[in-house]
Amino acid sequence: AQKITQTQPGMFVQEKEAVTLDCTYDTSDPSYGLFWYKQPSSGEMIFLIYQGSYDQQNATEGRYSLNFQKARKSANLVISASQLGDSAMYFCAMREVGSTSGTYKYIFGTGTRLKVLA
Amino acid sequence: DAGITQSPRYKITETGRQVTLMCHQTWSHSYMFWYRQDLGHGLRLIYYSAAADITDKGEVPDGYVVSRSKTENFPLTLESATRSQTSVYFCASSDLGRPNEKLFFGSGTQLSVL
Numbered sequence: 001a002q003k004i005t006q007t008q009p010g011m012f013v014q015e016k017e018a019v020t021l022d023c024t025y026d027t028s029d030p031s032y033g034l035f036w037y038k039q040p041s042s043g044e045m046i047f048l049i050y051q052g053s054y055d056q057q058n059a060t061e062g063r064y065s066l067n068f069q070k071a072r073k074s075a076n077l078v079i080s081a082s083q084l085g086d087s088a089m090y091f092c093a094m095r096e097v098g099s100t101s102g103t104y105k106y107i108f109g110t111g112t113r114l115k116v117l118a
Numbered sequence: 119d120a121g122i123t124q125s126p127r128y129k130i131t132e133t134g135r136q137v138t139l140m141c142h143q144t145w146s147h148s149y150m151f152w153y154r155q156d157l158g159h160g161l162r163l164i165y166y167s168a169a170a171d172i173t174d175k176g177e178v179p180d181g182y183v184v185s186r187s188k189t190e191n192f193p194l195t196l197e198s199a200t201r202s203q204t205s206v207y208f209c210a211s212s213d214l215g216r217p218n219e220k221l222f223f224g225s226g227t228q229l230s231v232l
Contacts, residue, residue, distance in 0.1 A: 035220065035221070043225070044226075045210075047222075050220060091161065093221070095219070099175065100168065100174055104214055105151070105163060105166050106163070106210075106221055108153070108160045109160055110158065110160035111160045
């Protein structure tokens with residue numbers, strides 16, 4: 001079963017508008033971390049934002065904010081004032097407990113391709 | 119330079135051959151990971167390592183072998199390459215446990231199995 005679900009394979013947004021990329025997750029562990037990464041066409045993976053499961057406030061990093069709704073198990077990424085350079089693939093990820101006791105691993109969703117229109 | 123480096127950047131091989139992808143990090147991170155990226159599947163975890171000599175299978179470990187004798191190196195070996203292993207492979211390390219933790223990625227290895 002998919003533990004990280006990104007239901008939007010592709011999205012369009014007009015330049016300067018805000019856009020929300022959806023992410024839902026599934027875990028029974030009380031301690032976990034949620035992440036968003038950006039992958040432009042050049043292929044590198046760029047860290048955007050992190051939210052810990054115990055963090056009371058939603059994380060923000062510049063134009064990026066993470067809308068964390070714990071009860072709904074959602075961790076949507078909000079990009080404000082979209083720019084042409086925001087066109088990329090976006091991945092949601094979760095840090096969860098690993099197979100060996102005391103270890104952790106990170107799993108990713110299938111991604112959302114965002115296209116910003118001029 | 120400090121960071122995480124993968125080699126080779128590109129590799130073409132034939133089915134049945136053994137291939138090793140290298141990954142080296144200079145931060146002394148305990149955790150290291152191997153992912154493969156395929157269209158429609160996102161990044162899938164192959165193997166990960168919590169420390170030297172501690173490795174675990176991820177979501178898609180079949181056909182791959184890893185080792186971690188030193189903290190800074192985490193090679194991935196395809197023992198007998200198959201066409202289905204054609205993919206982009208990413209190595210990553212993590213500063214797990216620190217504030218604002220994150221995964222740091224290498225540049226990726228594009229592997230083609232003919």
